[in-house]
Amino acid sequence: MKPNKANKRGASRRTKGATFRAVPIGKQTEQSGTISSWIAGVRQSVSAYFRTHKEVASQSFKRLYDAPLPTVMTWLVIGVSLALPAILLSLLVNAQTLGSGFDQQANIHLYLQVDMPEAEAQQFAQQRCEDVRIASCQFISASEALTEFSGWSGFADVLIQLDSNPLPAWVNITPKHAQLTLTELQQLVVELEQFEVVDQAQLDILWVQRLFSVIDLFQRLVWALAVLLALAVLLVIGNTIRMDVENRSDEISVVKLVGGTAAFARRPFLYSGFYYGFGGALTALVMVEFAVLWIRQPIDRLIELYGSHFEFVAPDLAFIFGLLSLGVLLGLAGAWMSVRKYSFD
Amino acid sequence: MIRFNRVSKRYQNGHDALDNISFSVEQGQMVFLTGHSGAGKSTLLRLISLLDRPSSGTIEINGVELLQLSGRKIPLYRRGLGVVFQEHRLLFDRSVYENVALPLRVASYSPLEIRRRVQAALDRVALLSKESLNPQELSGGEQQRVGIARVIVNTPTILLADEPTGNLDPKLSEEVMGLFQQFNQFGTTVLVATHDLALVEKMGNPNLELEHGRLLV
Incomplete structure (x- = not known):
């Protein structure tokens, strides 16, 4: 029995040495070779792709x-x-x-020598404020420090009996945090500690x-x-x-x-x-x-x-x-x- | 055209399912493949479907040497084939319509074209009124016809059937064979594996007989 021509579509076959790929019926498009048919083909494929995904x-x-x-x-x-x-x-x-x-709130506490005169200490504090790395300085005299300590320590009665004030004056320095790294901050502390009048410099950042x-x-x-x-x-x-x-x-x-x-x-x-x-x-x-x-x-x-x-x-x-x-x-x-x-x- | 040239298939357990088989089936022919269980009928169909590869020899389908088909081209090749099984292999989680539409969805047909073709295929096997049912609600014969509709919906050039009447009574078997004959008359090459010799004799088509993996002349 002779096969029906229509049913041959979709089969792979050889014609003049060329092998044609199987193309299912209904998927064949006219080989006009024009750009518009190519675009239509691409559009059809893209639409089929998205339809399948959907x-x-x-x-x-x-x-x-x-x-x-x-x-x-x-x-x-x-x-x-x-x-x-x-x-x-x-x-x-x-x-x-x-x-x-x-971190932005960490200050440097400079404790000055106990026997340092207050005027000298205040001048030292003002000079430190001129440093470009320092934002502000707050001087706390020895007497202010004692008053403050008496207030919150609960030893006011004992402290009043002392012959002299054991506490030093100190300077609360706020560095320019935005411009300084932690290393630069630590370097500043080392520099400040090297002044003779400074007994101890503390960077209040250890807990941070x-x-x-x-x-x-x-x-x-x-x-x-x-x-x-x-x-x-x-x-x-x-x-x-x-x-x-x-x-x-x-x-x-x-x-x-x-x-x-x-x-x-x-x-x-x-x-x-x-x-x-x-x-x-x-x-x-x-x-x-x-x-x-x-x-x-x-x-x-x-x-x-x-x-x-x-x-x-x-x-x-x-x-x-x-x-x-x-x-x-x-x-x-x-x-x-x-x-x-x-x-x- | 289906052309087998000295094809052998040996499974990993050493069993020779096919031994040096050579034959050819012209396009548009309907041929039976007979033999006892284990004769190699199913193996032969599996080789054509590329579900298995031969151990030696060459298989040529419509001018294409199957062993030379790259992995990417195998799905395209299979879209030109239709395979009917004894156990139907229907998907029971979807309707009859969706079962038949599967080959068209795989080939990215448009919804309109899918509807047109599925209805035509179901009409051909007289199941159009049952398109919305689940295959489980159908009888064995109807399920087999759904399987056949799924195969013909894609208008394959070759139809392979592995014991398609194995679970059917004689009347239904004749109905199914009648359908195959109809498709064959439209030009589809049909290869039917069966051990129902009475049916083969009744149909009067050419017969390839296999025994222990060898083709009897």
């Missing part, structure tokens, strides 16, 4: 929607894993802001440095935890998608058999990974917002007790965008990890 995206979402319990459980697991480092990171950012505020060390340690711990939990999210999504791939092996083999490419077969799983990641990140975001609301009040009270004007900063738009992007990236990476292992060809 279809697969909605089918993948429907699949998750049809199994609400496992989907919500997966989102919660991912949410907790992302929320924990996100909350700690939020605290860390606030601690760093608070610490930098303290300790705070920074603690924050640095905390930051490293938070990042280590974040990396570990991100890995956990990757494994959770990867494992969920792997099981999905195994459950849908029949579908994959049918898709292969009807001419589906590896990309076509992988696409639904990658979209599932996207939804798991995005949903998990959204869940994490809700958890972070609740946690911030919950801890904000006691933190504000604590800060108020220390007399600081610091305001606790809640996650901003960049933080929200970053967390959602991270969730999506982890979702796609986890899904890719699973589908990459399977041969779809």
